[in-house]
Amino acid sequence: MKTMTKAALGCLGMMGAWCALLHPRRNQPGWEALEGVRFAHRGLHDPDHGVPENSMAAFRRAIDHGFGAELDVHLMADGNLAVVHDSSLKRVCGTDILIEDLTAADLIDYPLMGTEERIPLFQDVLTLFEGKTPLVIELKVERGNAAPLTDAVMAALEGWKGIYCLESFHPAALLRLKEKYPRVLRGQLSQDFLRDSEVENLSLPVRFVLTNLLTTAATRPDFIAYNWQDRGNASLRLMRALYGVHEVAWTVRAPSVMERLDREGVTSIFEGFVP
Numbered sequence: 298m299k300t301m302t303k304a305a306l307g308c309l310g311m312m313g314a315w316c317a318l319l320h321p322r323r324n325q326p327g328w329e330a331l332e333g334v335r336f337a338h339r340g341l342h343d344p345d346h347g348v349p350e351n352s353m354a355a356f357r358r359a360i361d362h363g364f365g366a367e368l369d370v371h372l373m374a375d376g377n378l379a380v381v382h383d384s385s386l387k388r389v390c391g392t393d394i395l396i397e398d399l400t401a402a403d404l405i406d407y408p409l410m411g412t413e414e415r416i417p418l419f420q421d422v423l424t425l426f427e428g429k430t431p432l433v434i435e436l437k438v439e440r441g442n443a444a445p446l447t448d449a450v451m452a453a454l455e456g457w458k459g460i461y462c463l464e465s466f467h468p469a470a471l472l473r474l475k476e477k478y479p480r481v482l483r484g485q486l487s488q489d490f491l492r493d494s495e496v497e498n499l500s501l502p503v504r505f506v507l508t509n510l511l512t513t514a515a516t517r518p519d520f521i522a523y524n525w526q527d528r529g530n531a532s533l534r535l536m537r538a539l540y541g542v543h544e545v546a547w548t549v550r551a552p553s554v555m556e557r558l559d560r561e562g563v564t565s566i567f568e569g570f571v572p
Contacts, residue, residue, distance in 0.1 A: 319540070321518050325480075331365075331462060335572055339353060340368065343353055349409040351382055367434070367547070369382045371396045378385075380419055400532065422511050434462070435463075443472075444469075463483050466507070484545060485512070486522045487510060488508070508532075512530070519543060525563075545564045
């Protein structure tokens with residue numbers, strides 16, 4: 298009996314510690330302006346009709362349809378910020394060079410997906426969206442640049458008249474936001490890294506921690522942006538049940554999925570269709 302009691306107490310202690318690790322920040326003002334907004338993934342792109350992802354054309358199209366936009370920001374060699382998803386430009390520009398090694402002046406030489414569109418600067422995208430629909434801004438940390446990247450993005454946003462939140466897969470970016478920019482809404486991006494074949498560069502313990510959101514107690518995100526196909530994750534479910542954490546789902550590619558998420562109060566980042 299004593300052994301069983303100790304085992305039960307041990308399990309309860311482990312559960313309590315797990316729940317404590319998942320404690321987000323709560324009731325930070327600003328989320329109400331993002332609720333009910335649908336966010337076009339990398340802009341409302343349509344590559345079959347010459348509108349590449351993360352292009353000014355895709356962002357204008359999102360605004361024209363009344364959608365917010367999700368976009369990706371990298372820090373360039375000259376301190377400027379580029380809006381592009383991958384660090385390597387091989388997929389979107391056909392050249393295997395890293396955006397972190399380029400300057401703003403170089404971008405003219407890299408057309409997006411064979412179109413006349415070029416990789417936009419973050420400042421140009423902000424000018425386009427000012428006073429219009431909201432942005433979900435993903436910080437793309439490379440080479441350990443979480444602090445300078447975050448600082449550069451926040452400097453660009455200073456005085457900007459628009460609605461936004463910031464998110465990142467990298468907990469160091471959220472820590473920087475927590476320490477230096479506490480008023481900004483911040484979100485932890487994640488997915489099931491344990492079954493994803495594209496993350497060989499991450500050790501198994503790191504993949505476990507990121508999958509199960511175990512950096513939350515340190516970073517205190519306002520929302521969790523999780524791959525919608527992995528929403529069964531126990532940590533995410535606990536965070537919603539215990540703490541009412543805001544949830545963002547990516548990347549939704551079917552109206553039926555979006556409708557189901559809408560009913561559950563989940564914000565969608567979508568692509569491939571126009572809701």
